[in-house]
Amino acid sequence: MKKLKRKHVEERLFIGLMIASMVIVLSSLALILGAVLVKGLPALNWAMVTQVPKGGYYLGKEGGILNAITGSLALAGGATVLSFIVSLGVVFYLHLFAKNTHVIEVVRLALDVLWGIPSIVFGAFGFTLMLWMGMRASLLGGIITLALLELPVMTRTMDEVMQMVPFELKEAAYALGSTRVETALRVLWRQTLPGLLTAVLLAFGRGIGDAASVLFTAGYTDRLPTSLLRPAASLPLAVFFQLGTPVPEVRQRAYAAALVLTVIILLISIGSRLLTQRFTRHVIR
Protein backbone atom coordinates (compact mmCIF):
# COMPACT_ATOMS: atom_id res chain seq x y z
CA MET A 1 0.00 0.00 0.00
CA LYS A 2 2.86 2.32 0.90
CA LYS A 3 4.56 1.66 -2.47
CA LEU A 4 1.38 2.52 -4.32
CA LYS A 5 1.16 5.78 -2.48
CA ARG A 6 4.75 6.72 -3.23
CA LYS A 7 4.43 6.28 -6.98
CA HIS A 8 1.32 8.45 -7.01
CA VAL A 9 3.04 11.12 -4.96
CA GLU A 10 5.96 11.03 -7.39
CA GLU A 11 3.60 11.40 -10.34
CA ARG A 12 1.85 14.37 -8.71
CA LEU A 13 5.21 15.99 -7.97
CA PHE A 14 6.40 15.69 -11.55
CA ILE A 15 3.12 16.90 -13.04
CA GLY A 16 3.47 19.91 -10.76
CA LEU A 17 7.02 20.51 -11.99
CA MET A 18 5.91 20.14 -15.61
CA ILE A 19 3.15 22.69 -15.23
CA ALA A 20 5.59 25.01 -13.49
CA SER A 21 8.06 24.68 -16.40
CA MET A 22 5.32 25.36 -18.89
CA VAL A 23 4.45 28.51 -16.95
CA ILE A 24 8.13 29.57 -17.01
CA VAL A 25 8.39 29.08 -20.77
CA LEU A 26 5.13 30.81 -21.61
CA SER A 27 5.74 33.63 -19.17
CA SER A 28 9.12 34.33 -20.76
CA LEU A 29 7.26 34.86 -24.04
CA ALA A 30 4.74 37.10 -22.25
CA LEU A 31 7.53 39.07 -20.55
CA ILE A 32 9.39 39.64 -23.83
CA LEU A 33 6.30 40.76 -25.72
CA GLY A 34 5.17 42.78 -22.72
CA ALA A 35 8.52 44.56 -22.34
CA VAL A 36 8.57 45.50 -26.04
CA LEU A 37 4.96 46.71 -25.95
CA VAL A 38 5.28 48.73 -22.75
CA LYS A 39 8.47 50.46 -23.90
CA GLY A 40 7.64 50.64 -27.58
CA LEU A 41 4.07 51.92 -27.64
CA PRO A 42 4.76 55.30 -25.96
CA ALA A 43 7.75 55.77 -28.26
CA LEU A 44 5.85 55.02 -31.44
CA ASN A 45 4.24 57.87 -33.37
CA TRP A 46 3.45 58.82 -36.92
CA ALA A 47 6.68 60.75 -37.51
CA MET A 48 8.69 57.75 -36.36
CA VAL A 49 7.49 55.52 -39.15
CA THR A 50 7.22 58.11 -41.94
CA GLN A 51 10.47 60.07 -41.65
CA VAL A 52 14.12 59.38 -42.16
CA PRO A 53 16.66 60.65 -39.60
CA LYS A 54 17.30 64.39 -39.92
CA GLY A 55 20.15 66.60 -38.73
CA GLY A 56 21.06 66.02 -35.09
CA TYR A 57 18.90 62.89 -35.03
CA TYR A 58 21.36 60.96 -32.94
CA LEU A 59 21.34 63.71 -30.33
CA GLY A 60 17.59 63.40 -29.94
CA LYS A 61 16.33 65.76 -32.64
CA GLU A 62 13.70 65.22 -35.36
CA GLY A 63 13.37 62.17 -37.51
CA GLY A 64 12.17 58.60 -37.65
CA ILE A 65 13.13 55.11 -38.62
CA LEU A 66 11.64 54.90 -42.11
CA ASN A 67 15.15 54.21 -43.43
CA ALA A 68 15.38 51.10 -41.27
CA ILE A 69 11.85 49.91 -42.09
CA THR A 70 12.27 50.21 -45.85
CA GLY A 71 15.84 48.92 -45.63
CA SER A 72 14.75 45.81 -43.77
CA LEU A 73 11.89 45.17 -46.18
CA ALA A 74 14.23 45.56 -49.15
CA LEU A 75 16.90 43.33 -47.62
CA ALA A 76 14.58 40.55 -46.49
CA GLY A 77 12.39 40.84 -49.60
CA GLY A 78 15.32 40.64 -52.00
CA ALA A 79 16.88 37.78 -50.07
CA THR A 80 13.60 35.89 -50.01
CA VAL A 81 13.11 36.20 -53.78
CA LEU A 82 16.68 35.07 -54.41
CA SER A 83 16.56 32.09 -52.10
CA PHE A 84 13.04 31.18 -53.33
CA ILE A 85 14.40 30.71 -56.85
CA VAL A 86 17.24 28.50 -55.64
CA SER A 87 15.06 26.57 -53.17
CA LEU A 88 12.39 25.83 -55.73
CA GLY A 89 15.02 24.35 -58.02
CA VAL A 90 16.56 22.24 -55.27
CA VAL A 91 13.20 20.98 -54.02
CA PHE A 92 11.73 20.09 -57.41
CA TYR A 93 14.94 18.33 -58.26
CA LEU A 94 14.89 16.35 -55.02
CA HIS A 95 11.32 15.23 -55.57
CA LEU A 96 11.16 14.63 -59.29
CA PHE A 97 14.58 13.85 -60.67
CA ALA A 98 16.84 12.57 -57.92
CA LYS A 99 16.85 8.78 -57.92
CA ASN A 100 19.70 7.97 -55.60
CA THR A 101 18.30 8.05 -52.05
CA HIS A 102 21.80 8.52 -50.65
CA VAL A 103 22.15 11.77 -52.55
CA ILE A 104 18.82 12.96 -51.19
CA GLU A 105 19.85 12.08 -47.64
CA VAL A 106 23.15 13.92 -48.01
CA VAL A 107 21.47 17.05 -49.37
CA ARG A 108 18.98 17.04 -46.48
CA LEU A 109 21.79 16.59 -43.96
CA ALA A 110 23.77 19.39 -45.59
CA LEU A 111 20.78 21.72 -45.38
CA ASP A 112 20.16 20.83 -41.74
CA VAL A 113 23.79 21.54 -40.96
CA LEU A 114 23.56 24.81 -42.86
CA TRP A 115 20.51 25.69 -40.76
CA GLY A 116 22.65 25.37 -37.64
CA ILE A 117 25.43 27.71 -38.76
CA PRO A 118 25.34 30.91 -36.69
CA SER A 119 24.35 34.02 -38.57
CA ILE A 120 27.54 35.81 -37.52
CA VAL A 121 29.47 33.19 -39.49
CA PHE A 122 27.30 33.85 -42.53
CA GLY A 123 28.06 37.53 -41.98
CA ALA A 124 31.80 36.92 -41.86
CA PHE A 125 31.59 34.70 -44.93
CA GLY A 126 29.53 37.24 -46.86
CA PHE A 127 32.11 39.82 -45.92
CA THR A 128 35.03 37.77 -47.23
CA LEU A 129 33.10 37.12 -50.46
CA MET A 130 32.56 40.83 -50.87
CA LEU A 131 36.25 41.53 -50.27
CA TRP A 132 37.12 39.12 -53.06
CA MET A 133 34.67 40.74 -55.40
CA GLY A 134 35.81 44.21 -54.39
CA MET A 135 32.41 45.25 -53.09
CA ARG A 136 31.72 47.51 -50.14
CA ALA A 137 28.91 47.18 -47.59
CA SER A 138 25.77 47.45 -49.70
CA LEU A 139 22.17 46.41 -50.11
CA LEU A 140 23.24 43.77 -52.63
CA GLY A 141 25.83 42.28 -50.26
CA GLY A 142 23.23 42.14 -47.50
CA ILE A 143 20.69 40.50 -49.82
CA ILE A 144 23.13 37.81 -50.92
CA THR A 145 24.21 37.03 -47.35
CA LEU A 146 20.63 36.92 -46.08
CA ALA A 147 19.65 34.71 -49.01
CA LEU A 148 22.28 32.18 -47.92
CA LEU A 149 20.94 32.39 -44.38
CA GLU A 150 17.34 31.88 -45.53
CA LEU A 151 18.14 29.09 -47.98
CA PRO A 152 18.12 26.15 -45.52
CA VAL A 153 14.95 27.35 -43.76
CA MET A 154 13.08 27.74 -47.02
CA THR A 155 14.35 24.59 -48.72
CA ARG A 156 13.78 22.28 -45.76
CA THR A 157 10.28 23.63 -45.13
CA MET A 158 9.36 23.24 -48.82
CA ASP A 159 10.87 19.79 -48.78
CA GLU A 160 8.62 18.78 -45.87
CA VAL A 161 5.58 20.13 -47.71
CA MET A 162 6.49 18.20 -50.85
CA GLN A 163 6.93 15.01 -48.86
CA MET A 164 3.27 15.25 -47.90
CA VAL A 165 2.13 15.05 -51.54
CA PRO A 166 0.78 11.53 -52.10
CA PHE A 167 2.84 9.52 -54.53
CA GLU A 168 -0.33 8.43 -56.37
CA LEU A 169 -0.91 12.00 -57.44
CA LYS A 170 2.41 12.05 -59.27
CA GLU A 171 1.70 8.62 -60.74
CA ALA A 172 -1.68 9.78 -61.98
CA ALA A 173 -0.06 12.73 -63.72
CA TYR A 174 2.60 10.52 -65.31
CA ALA A 175 -0.10 8.03 -66.40
CA LEU A 176 -1.81 10.79 -68.33
CA GLY A 177 1.41 11.23 -70.28
CA SER A 178 2.72 14.41 -68.71
CA THR A 179 6.44 14.92 -68.38
CA ARG A 180 8.13 15.49 -65.07
CA VAL A 181 8.37 19.22 -65.62
CA GLU A 182 4.67 19.43 -66.51
CA THR A 183 3.86 17.45 -63.38
CA ALA A 184 5.92 19.86 -61.33
CA LEU A 185 4.41 22.98 -62.83
CA ARG A 186 0.76 21.94 -63.13
CA VAL A 187 0.16 19.41 -60.36
CA LEU A 188 2.70 19.71 -57.57
CA TRP A 189 2.71 23.46 -57.75
CA ARG A 190 -1.01 23.77 -57.10
CA GLN A 191 -1.11 21.08 -54.51
CA THR A 192 1.66 22.62 -52.44
CA LEU A 193 1.20 26.36 -53.03
CA PRO A 194 -0.03 27.28 -49.52
CA GLY A 195 2.76 25.24 -47.99
CA LEU A 196 5.35 26.86 -50.21
CA LEU A 197 4.05 30.28 -49.22
CA THR A 198 4.41 29.32 -45.57
CA ALA A 199 8.02 28.42 -46.27
CA VAL A 200 8.53 31.81 -47.89
CA LEU A 201 7.01 33.60 -44.92
CA LEU A 202 9.16 31.67 -42.45
CA ALA A 203 12.30 32.47 -44.39
CA PHE A 204 11.29 36.12 -44.67
CA GLY A 205 10.79 36.20 -40.90
CA ARG A 206 14.23 34.77 -40.29
CA GLY A 207 15.77 37.23 -42.72
CA ILE A 208 14.11 40.35 -41.40
CA GLY A 209 14.97 39.61 -37.79
CA ASP A 210 18.61 38.84 -38.30
CA ALA A 211 21.17 41.42 -37.34
CA ALA A 212 24.50 39.64 -37.11
CA SER A 213 24.69 38.77 -40.80
CA VAL A 214 23.84 42.22 -42.15
CA LEU A 215 26.14 43.98 -39.71
CA PHE A 216 29.18 43.46 -41.97
CA THR A 217 27.47 43.18 -45.29
CA ALA A 218 24.71 45.77 -45.56
CA GLY A 219 26.15 48.42 -43.26
CA TYR A 220 23.90 51.20 -42.00
CA THR A 221 22.73 54.49 -43.44
CA ASP A 222 20.30 57.31 -42.74
CA ARG A 223 18.99 57.25 -46.29
CA LEU A 224 16.28 55.23 -47.94
CA PRO A 225 17.53 52.21 -49.90
CA THR A 226 17.58 53.42 -53.50
CA SER A 227 20.52 51.60 -55.01
CA LEU A 228 21.73 48.02 -54.77
CA LEU A 229 25.29 49.23 -54.41
CA ARG A 230 24.74 51.59 -51.50
CA PRO A 231 24.55 50.58 -47.83
CA ALA A 232 21.10 49.89 -46.42
CA ALA A 233 19.71 50.32 -42.91
CA SER A 234 17.79 47.59 -41.13
CA LEU A 235 15.44 47.38 -38.15
CA PRO A 236 17.48 44.98 -35.99
CA LEU A 237 20.56 47.16 -36.36
CA ALA A 238 18.45 50.25 -35.67
CA VAL A 239 17.48 48.66 -32.36
CA PHE A 240 21.05 47.67 -31.62
CA PHE A 241 22.79 50.95 -32.46
CA GLN A 242 20.20 53.25 -30.92
CA LEU A 243 20.06 51.27 -27.70
CA GLY A 244 23.77 51.87 -27.22
CA THR A 245 23.52 55.67 -27.06
CA PRO A 246 23.32 57.66 -23.85
CA VAL A 247 20.55 59.98 -25.18
CA PRO A 248 17.13 58.90 -23.82
CA GLU A 249 15.21 60.15 -26.90
CA VAL A 250 17.36 57.98 -29.14
CA ARG A 251 16.84 54.95 -26.93
CA GLN A 252 13.10 55.55 -27.28
CA ARG A 253 13.52 54.99 -30.99
CA ALA A 254 15.25 51.69 -30.34
CA TYR A 255 12.12 50.61 -28.46
CA ALA A 256 9.91 51.82 -31.30
CA ALA A 257 12.02 49.95 -33.87
CA ALA A 258 11.84 46.79 -31.75
CA LEU A 259 8.06 47.13 -31.59
CA VAL A 260 7.76 47.54 -35.37
CA LEU A 261 9.99 44.50 -35.88
CA THR A 262 7.98 42.43 -33.39
CA VAL A 263 4.70 43.40 -35.06
CA ILE A 264 6.08 42.29 -38.44
CA ILE A 265 7.12 38.95 -36.91
CA LEU A 266 3.68 38.54 -35.30
CA LEU A 267 1.95 39.22 -38.62
CA ILE A 268 4.16 36.65 -40.33
CA SER A 269 3.40 34.11 -37.65
CA ILE A 270 -0.36 34.66 -37.92
CA GLY A 271 -0.16 34.62 -41.71
CA SER A 272 1.62 31.31 -41.81
CA ARG A 273 -0.94 29.82 -39.37
CA LEU A 274 -3.79 30.87 -41.65
CA LEU A 275 -2.02 29.46 -44.69
CA THR A 276 -1.41 26.16 -42.92
CA GLN A 277 -5.12 25.93 -42.15
CA ARG A 278 -6.00 26.61 -45.77
CA PHE A 279 -3.42 24.12 -46.83
CA THR A 280 -4.98 21.31 -44.85
CA ARG A 281 -8.49 22.19 -46.05
CA HIS A 282 -8.22 22.21 -49.85
CA VAL A 283 -5.61 19.63 -50.58
CA ILE A 284 -6.39 16.37 -52.37
CA ARG A 285 -5.42 13.40 -50.20
Add this chain to the structure above:
Amino acid sequence: MTFAALLAPFIAVALWLRARPLFEIIPLGQLLVSSAWRPLQKEFGFLPFIVGSAAVTGLAMVLAVPPCLLCAIYLAEYAPRRLREAVKPLIDLLAGIPSVVYGLWGTLMIVPFIRDILIPWSQSVFPNTPLFQTQNPTGYSILAGGIVLAAMVFPVIISTAEEVIYAVPGGLREAALSLGATRWQTIKGVVLRRALPGILASVILGFSRAFGETMAVMMVVGNMPQIPHSIFDAGYPLSALIANNYGEMMSIPMYDAALLAAAFILLLLVLVFTVVARLFLLQAVKRAA
Protein backbone atom coordinates in the same frame (compact mmCIF):
# COMPACT_ATOMS: atom_id res chain seq x y z
CA MET B 1 21.53 21.39 -55.53
CA THR B 2 25.22 20.71 -55.47
CA PHE B 3 25.49 24.31 -54.44
CA ALA B 4 23.33 23.72 -51.39
CA ALA B 5 25.23 20.58 -50.43
CA LEU B 6 28.63 22.18 -50.76
CA LEU B 7 27.88 25.55 -49.23
CA ALA B 8 28.87 24.63 -45.67
CA PRO B 9 32.32 23.24 -46.58
CA PHE B 10 32.79 26.16 -48.94
CA ILE B 11 32.16 28.64 -46.14
CA ALA B 12 34.69 26.82 -43.97
CA VAL B 13 37.33 26.88 -46.70
CA ALA B 14 36.77 30.56 -47.47
CA LEU B 15 37.13 31.54 -43.82
CA TRP B 16 40.18 29.36 -43.41
CA LEU B 17 41.86 30.95 -46.43
CA ARG B 18 41.33 34.41 -45.01
CA ALA B 19 42.55 33.34 -41.56
CA ARG B 20 45.64 31.55 -42.88
CA PRO B 21 48.10 34.45 -42.46
CA LEU B 22 47.45 34.25 -38.73
CA PHE B 23 47.85 30.48 -38.57
CA GLU B 24 51.19 30.86 -40.32
CA ILE B 25 52.57 33.04 -37.52
CA ILE B 26 50.90 31.37 -34.56
CA PRO B 27 49.84 27.71 -34.74
CA LEU B 28 46.17 26.99 -34.06
CA GLY B 29 46.94 24.98 -30.91
CA GLN B 30 48.66 27.94 -29.34
CA LEU B 31 45.89 30.35 -30.33
CA LEU B 32 43.35 28.17 -28.56
CA VAL B 33 45.15 28.00 -25.20
CA SER B 34 46.65 31.48 -25.01
CA SER B 35 44.73 34.11 -23.08
CA ALA B 36 46.74 37.17 -24.14
CA TRP B 37 44.55 39.39 -26.35
CA ARG B 38 46.64 42.35 -27.50
CA PRO B 39 45.89 42.95 -31.18
CA LEU B 40 48.37 45.83 -31.38
CA GLN B 41 51.24 43.55 -30.33
CA LYS B 42 49.96 40.81 -32.61
CA GLU B 43 48.98 38.62 -29.69
CA PHE B 44 45.75 36.83 -30.35
CA GLY B 45 44.79 34.35 -27.64
CA PHE B 46 41.28 33.00 -28.10
CA LEU B 47 41.01 31.30 -24.71
CA PRO B 48 39.01 34.05 -22.91
CA PHE B 49 36.52 34.11 -25.77
CA ILE B 50 36.14 30.36 -25.99
CA VAL B 51 35.70 30.20 -22.21
CA GLY B 52 33.24 33.09 -22.48
CA SER B 53 31.18 31.27 -25.10
CA ALA B 54 31.29 28.04 -23.13
CA ALA B 55 30.36 29.72 -19.84
CA VAL B 56 27.39 31.60 -21.29
CA THR B 57 26.17 28.55 -23.19
CA GLY B 58 26.71 26.22 -20.24
CA LEU B 59 24.71 28.48 -17.93
CA ALA B 60 21.97 28.71 -20.53
CA MET B 61 21.78 24.94 -20.82
CA VAL B 62 21.68 24.44 -17.03
CA LEU B 63 18.79 26.88 -16.89
CA ALA B 64 16.97 25.69 -20.01
CA VAL B 65 17.25 21.92 -20.20
CA PRO B 66 15.21 20.84 -17.14
CA PRO B 67 12.18 23.06 -17.79
CA CYS B 68 12.32 22.35 -21.54
CA LEU B 69 12.30 18.58 -21.11
CA LEU B 70 9.52 18.70 -18.51
CA CYS B 71 7.55 20.98 -20.78
CA ALA B 72 8.10 18.69 -23.78
CA ILE B 73 7.03 15.63 -21.78
CA TYR B 74 3.93 17.42 -20.57
CA LEU B 75 2.94 18.54 -24.07
CA ALA B 76 3.53 15.13 -25.61
CA GLU B 77 2.14 12.89 -22.85
CA TYR B 78 -0.28 14.70 -20.58
CA ALA B 79 -1.62 17.82 -22.24
CA PRO B 80 -5.11 17.59 -23.72
CA ARG B 81 -5.20 17.99 -27.49
CA ARG B 82 -6.55 21.51 -27.35
CA LEU B 83 -3.91 22.75 -24.94
CA ARG B 84 -1.21 21.17 -27.10
CA GLU B 85 -2.57 22.88 -30.17
CA ALA B 86 -2.80 26.19 -28.35
CA VAL B 87 0.72 26.08 -26.94
CA LYS B 88 2.66 24.91 -29.99
CA PRO B 89 2.08 28.09 -32.06
CA LEU B 90 3.22 30.14 -29.06
CA ILE B 91 6.45 28.15 -28.90
CA ASP B 92 6.92 28.69 -32.63
CA LEU B 93 6.38 32.38 -32.04
CA LEU B 94 9.10 32.35 -29.39
CA ALA B 95 11.39 30.83 -32.02
CA GLY B 96 10.56 33.61 -34.46
CA ILE B 97 11.36 36.55 -32.18
CA PRO B 98 14.49 38.30 -33.49
CA SER B 99 17.61 38.10 -31.37
CA VAL B 100 17.86 41.88 -30.92
CA VAL B 101 14.44 41.80 -29.30
CA TYR B 102 15.71 39.16 -26.88
CA GLY B 103 18.71 41.40 -26.26
CA LEU B 104 16.47 44.40 -25.64
CA TRP B 105 14.45 42.34 -23.17
CA GLY B 106 17.72 41.35 -21.48
CA THR B 107 18.85 44.94 -21.03
CA LEU B 108 15.40 46.09 -19.88
CA MET B 109 14.57 43.29 -17.43
CA ILE B 110 17.31 40.75 -16.81
CA VAL B 111 20.28 43.08 -16.30
CA PRO B 112 18.47 45.36 -13.77
CA PHE B 113 17.10 42.26 -12.04
CA ILE B 114 20.61 40.86 -11.59
CA ARG B 115 22.06 44.22 -10.60
CA ASP B 116 19.42 45.28 -8.08
CA ILE B 117 18.15 42.00 -6.68
CA LEU B 118 20.34 39.01 -7.42
CA ILE B 119 23.80 40.43 -6.67
CA PRO B 120 22.88 41.99 -3.27
CA TRP B 121 20.94 38.86 -2.36
CA SER B 122 23.69 36.42 -3.25
CA GLN B 123 26.30 38.53 -1.46
CA SER B 124 24.35 38.32 1.75
CA VAL B 125 23.48 34.63 1.40
CA PHE B 126 26.74 33.19 0.02
CA PRO B 127 29.40 35.63 1.22
CA ASN B 128 32.22 33.10 0.88
CA THR B 129 31.46 31.38 -2.42
CA PRO B 130 33.68 32.88 -5.15
CA LEU B 131 31.27 31.73 -7.85
CA PHE B 132 28.69 34.20 -6.55
CA GLN B 133 31.02 37.13 -5.79
CA THR B 134 32.09 39.84 -8.18
CA GLN B 135 33.77 43.21 -8.57
CA ASN B 136 31.37 43.96 -11.40
CA PRO B 137 28.21 45.57 -10.03
CA THR B 138 26.65 46.46 -13.42
CA GLY B 139 24.58 43.34 -13.95
CA TYR B 140 26.01 42.96 -17.47
CA SER B 141 27.32 39.47 -16.85
CA ILE B 142 27.58 35.93 -18.14
CA LEU B 143 24.52 35.12 -16.01
CA ALA B 144 22.50 37.73 -17.91
CA GLY B 145 23.73 36.19 -21.17
CA GLY B 146 22.84 32.74 -19.87
CA ILE B 147 19.29 33.74 -18.96
CA VAL B 148 18.64 35.45 -22.29
CA LEU B 149 20.10 32.49 -24.20
CA ALA B 150 18.03 30.07 -22.11
CA ALA B 151 14.87 31.81 -23.28
CA MET B 152 16.16 31.67 -26.86
CA VAL B 153 16.79 27.92 -26.80
CA PHE B 154 13.44 27.05 -25.16
CA PRO B 155 11.66 26.67 -28.52
CA VAL B 156 14.55 24.74 -30.13
CA ILE B 157 14.71 22.10 -27.40
CA ILE B 158 10.99 21.89 -26.70
CA SER B 159 9.82 21.44 -30.28
CA THR B 160 12.42 18.79 -31.17
CA ALA B 161 12.09 16.86 -27.88
CA GLU B 162 8.31 17.02 -27.99
CA GLU B 163 8.22 15.56 -31.49
CA VAL B 164 10.59 12.74 -30.56
CA ILE B 165 8.62 11.83 -27.42
CA TYR B 166 5.30 12.03 -29.29
CA ALA B 167 6.65 9.65 -31.94
CA VAL B 168 7.28 6.80 -29.48
CA PRO B 169 4.82 4.04 -30.47
CA GLY B 170 1.67 3.89 -28.33
CA GLY B 171 1.84 0.10 -27.93
CA LEU B 172 4.88 0.43 -25.68
CA ARG B 173 3.03 2.78 -23.36
CA GLU B 174 0.01 0.50 -23.23
CA ALA B 175 2.17 -2.47 -22.31
CA ALA B 176 3.71 -0.62 -19.36
CA LEU B 177 0.41 0.87 -18.24
CA SER B 178 -1.26 -2.55 -18.30
CA LEU B 179 1.36 -3.84 -15.89
CA GLY B 180 0.13 -1.31 -13.37
CA ALA B 181 2.72 1.42 -13.87
CA THR B 182 1.58 4.98 -13.38
CA ARG B 183 1.86 7.30 -16.37
CA TRP B 184 4.96 8.90 -14.92
CA GLN B 185 6.59 5.49 -14.35
CA THR B 186 5.77 4.59 -17.92
CA ILE B 187 7.33 7.80 -19.18
CA LYS B 188 10.40 7.42 -17.01
CA GLY B 189 11.03 3.74 -17.68
CA VAL B 190 9.79 3.23 -21.23
CA VAL B 191 9.12 6.39 -23.21
CA LEU B 192 12.20 8.37 -22.19
CA ARG B 193 14.49 5.41 -22.65
CA ARG B 194 13.17 4.93 -26.15
CA ALA B 195 13.35 8.64 -26.97
CA LEU B 196 16.80 9.20 -25.47
CA PRO B 197 18.82 9.71 -28.69
CA GLY B 198 16.29 12.24 -29.95
CA ILE B 199 16.25 14.07 -26.63
CA LEU B 200 20.05 14.24 -26.64
CA ALA B 201 19.88 15.60 -30.17
CA SER B 202 17.42 18.30 -29.12
CA VAL B 203 19.77 19.35 -26.32
CA ILE B 204 22.78 19.46 -28.64
CA LEU B 205 20.83 21.50 -31.19
CA GLY B 206 19.91 23.92 -28.43
CA PHE B 207 23.52 24.06 -27.32
CA SER B 208 24.83 24.85 -30.79
CA ARG B 209 22.16 27.48 -31.33
CA ALA B 210 23.17 29.15 -28.07
CA PHE B 211 26.87 28.82 -28.84
CA GLY B 212 26.60 30.74 -32.10
CA GLU B 213 24.10 33.35 -30.99
CA THR B 214 25.53 36.83 -31.29
CA MET B 215 23.46 39.96 -30.91
CA ALA B 216 21.35 39.06 -27.88
CA VAL B 217 24.35 37.87 -25.88
CA MET B 218 26.54 40.75 -26.94
CA MET B 219 23.96 43.24 -25.63
CA VAL B 220 23.95 41.84 -22.08
CA VAL B 221 27.21 40.03 -21.42
CA GLY B 222 29.53 42.95 -20.72
CA ASN B 223 32.18 42.19 -23.36
CA MET B 224 35.39 42.16 -21.33
CA PRO B 225 38.22 39.98 -22.68
CA GLN B 226 38.84 38.11 -19.42
CA ILE B 227 38.21 34.64 -18.10
CA PRO B 228 35.11 34.94 -15.89
CA HIS B 229 35.42 33.50 -12.36
CA SER B 230 31.93 34.22 -11.14
CA ILE B 231 28.50 34.12 -12.74
CA PHE B 232 28.26 37.87 -12.18
CA ASP B 233 31.53 38.64 -14.00
CA ALA B 234 31.47 40.04 -17.50
CA GLY B 235 32.50 37.69 -20.29
CA TYR B 236 33.22 37.96 -23.99
CA PRO B 237 31.94 35.19 -26.28
CA LEU B 238 33.58 34.43 -29.64
CA SER B 239 30.56 35.57 -31.63
CA ALA B 240 30.48 38.93 -29.85
CA LEU B 241 34.19 39.38 -30.53
CA ILE B 242 33.60 39.11 -34.26
CA ALA B 243 30.57 41.40 -34.29
CA ASN B 244 32.07 44.09 -32.05
CA ASN B 245 35.32 44.57 -33.89
CA TYR B 246 34.46 44.33 -37.54
CA GLY B 247 34.72 48.09 -37.87
CA GLU B 248 38.39 48.26 -36.91
CA MET B 249 39.52 45.08 -38.52
CA MET B 250 41.06 46.72 -41.54
CA SER B 251 43.14 49.21 -39.59
CA ILE B 252 45.26 46.84 -37.47
CA PRO B 253 47.50 44.31 -39.24
CA MET B 254 46.45 40.66 -38.85
CA TYR B 255 43.29 41.74 -37.06
CA ASP B 256 41.00 40.69 -39.90
CA ALA B 257 42.74 37.32 -40.08
CA ALA B 258 42.25 36.91 -36.34
CA LEU B 259 38.54 37.75 -36.49
CA LEU B 260 37.94 35.42 -39.40
CA ALA B 261 39.93 32.77 -37.53
CA ALA B 262 37.47 33.29 -34.68
CA ALA B 263 34.60 32.80 -37.14
CA PHE B 264 36.32 29.68 -38.44
CA ILE B 265 36.69 28.19 -34.94
CA LEU B 266 33.07 29.02 -34.16
CA LEU B 267 31.93 27.40 -37.40
CA LEU B 268 33.95 24.24 -36.78
CA LEU B 269 32.61 23.79 -33.26
CA VAL B 270 29.02 24.37 -34.36
CA LEU B 271 29.43 22.01 -37.32
CA VAL B 272 30.63 19.25 -35.01
CA PHE B 273 27.68 19.78 -32.66
CA THR B 274 25.12 19.83 -35.45
CA VAL B 275 26.43 16.77 -37.24
CA VAL B 276 26.48 14.80 -33.97
CA ALA B 277 22.93 15.93 -33.19
CA ARG B 278 21.71 14.95 -36.67
CA LEU B 279 23.30 11.51 -36.37
CA PHE B 280 21.50 11.01 -33.04
CA LEU B 281 18.24 12.11 -34.67
CA LEU B 282 18.68 9.69 -37.58
CA GLN B 283 19.24 6.93 -35.04
CA ALA B 284 16.12 8.03 -33.19
CA VAL B 285 14.07 7.84 -36.39
CA LYS B 286 15.40 4.36 -37.11
CA ARG B 287 14.59 3.23 -33.57
CA ALA B 288 11.05 4.54 -33.80
CA ALA B 289 10.37 2.81 -37.11
